Amino acid sequence: MIKLCIILIVLAACINGPTPKLVPIPPQSESEIVWSHELPERISHADGFIVGKIVTLEEDWAYDDPCGLISIAMKHCDGTVTYRLKVENDLRDKWLWTFTPANGTFGLHEGEQAIFIWSNVVAYKYQKCREQQGMTSGFCDYDILPALTSDLDVLPLADSTRVDSIFQHKRK
Numbered sequence: 001m002i003k004l005c006i007i008l009i010v011l012a013a014c015i016n017g018p019t020p021k022l023v024p025i026p027p028q029s030e031s032e033i034v035w036s037h038e039l040p041e042r043i044s045h046a047d048g049f050i051v052g053k054i055v056t057l058e059e060d061w062a063y064d065d066p067c068g069l070i071s072i073a074m075k076h077c078d079g080t081v082t083y084r085l086k087v088e089n090d091l092r093d094k095w096l097w098t099f100t101p102a103n104g105t106f107g108l109h110e111g112e113q114a115i116f117i118w119s120n121v122v123a124y125k126y127q128k129c130r131e132q133q134g135m136t137s138g139f140c141d142y143d144i145l146p147a148l149t150s151d152l153d154v155l156p157l158a159d160s161t162r163v164d165s166i167f168q169h170k171r172k
Contacts, residue, residue, distance in 0.1 A: 034152070035162070042117065042152055043163055044170040049117040051160050052089035057110045060084040060097065063123045063145075082123070083108070087116050097123065098148040108154065115155040115163050118146040 043049070063082040080099040085108060087094050096118050100106045122142050129140035148154060155163060 039152060039155075040166050042150070043166040045119065046117045046153075046167070047120045047146065048094075049115055049163055049167060050087050050089065050092070050094045051115050051157065052087040052094070053113045054085050054108060054110050055088045055093075056084075056086035057108060058084055062125050062127060063097065063099070063143075065099075065124075065126045081106075094118075094146070096148055097145045099123075107151075108148075112154075113157055115157065115160050116148060117153045117155070117163065119149055119153075120144050121147045121149065123147070 060082045065079040079102045081102050083098050083100065083106065085096050085098065087096060094116075096116060098108065121144070123145045124140050124142045126140075132139065132141075
């Protein structure tokens with residue numbers, strides 16, 4: 001019986017959690033239909049934007065929403081992986097976060113130059129939450145983070161005048 005338990009523990013340790021496939025994708029120009037309807041609304045509701053280059057891209061496990069061993073083994077993981085990226089230009093830098101499906105693809109990469117449009121979102125510290133909930137209360141600690149929430153939040157540099165115009169119009 002003890003041997004069986006040891007074998008099961010070793011096998012469980014061998015199961016890798018899913019991670020997104022890193023597939024660099026350059027920012028895409030959106031169609032005029034998207035520019036006439038969806039993008040102006042997204043930009044006007046955004047909390048800010050920066051035109052710059054990704055100089056640092058790293059996983060941020062504090063906000064990951066991991067899957068359990070059974071869902072990983074059955075390939076039914078619907079958790080997320082969190083990335084933190086530092087965007088710089090000549091005037092300033094900005095840390096942004098993005099959340100991607102654990103079994104999906106992730107297109108951002110270091111060196112990418114684009115317009116990054118962010119919104120402040122509530123990001124739960126899932127790892128800390130699970131540790132606390134196992135011992136005490138159901139409270140889940142969180143932060144408000146500037147985040148990229150859609151592929152439409154990363155646009156080519158050529159669209160910077162349009163984005164700036166929409167964002168400035170919002171402030172009036």
